[in-house]
Amino acid sequence: LDSEDNFFVHIHGEKFFTIFDNNDRSIVSDDEIERSMTKHRNLKYDDSFAPRGTEFHLFAGDGCYVPYQWPHWVRTAGSFSISMAITWKTREVRRVNDLHFFNSMLRGIGLPQLPPGRQPVRDALKLAFYRTVTTAIKPLRASLAMRRVLRRIALGKRANYYLKGA
Known part of the structure; x- marks a missing residue:
């Protein structure tokens, strides 16, 4: 996919x-x-x-x-x-991708989520929160070391599998 x-x-x-x-x-x-x-x-x-x-x-x-x-x-x-x-990536594709990322993060801390589109009001709230937080931490992502830390926090222990040799 x-x-x-x-x-x-x-x-x-x-x-x-x-x-x-x-x-x-x-x-x-x-x-x-x-x-x-x-x-x-x-x-x-x-x-x-x-x-x-x-x-x-x-x-x-x-x-x-x-x-x-x-x-x-x-x-x-x-x-x-x-x-x-x-x-x-269209604006809609970016929106759905952001919802998938945020749903994955919420699921990772034990909060089950429905796929994007099933709860439009919740999707809008989650999207607003996610984009606010990611905008705030965007300057931190300039550092590769900080990017690894943020990916691990957001996506779990194996989030940096492709960075092992880097």
Whole structure:
């Protein structure tokens, strides 16, 4: 799952790009959507999902649109391939991403949360609080050491897994 909209453009070789309906919770649960926004975007693929996807067979010059948070699976066709993703985040995408991050933080301290969109008034209050706090701590994030501390506090012990060698 990607936390932005995406035009995927294929430049060289051959590739198969399969997109799945984001409303099918048997492919991706609400918990997995949140986890992909806050921990890691890769989900476990199961071959039984294949019939429920729309597969695009891409050659040089082909492309497809991948909507925000729609599960997808990409594989090459035996030779090397080159592709490019053109991504962007709309105001709505940023809003939902912020809610996923804040929900994850609240869940981390034992407060269960409903996915964004199920309680619009609570979402608005959570978003206002989250954005106020993140704006206040933004200057602290200039330091890599402080960024590690803040990520650990907000997202848990394994939040900095990709910084281990840095």
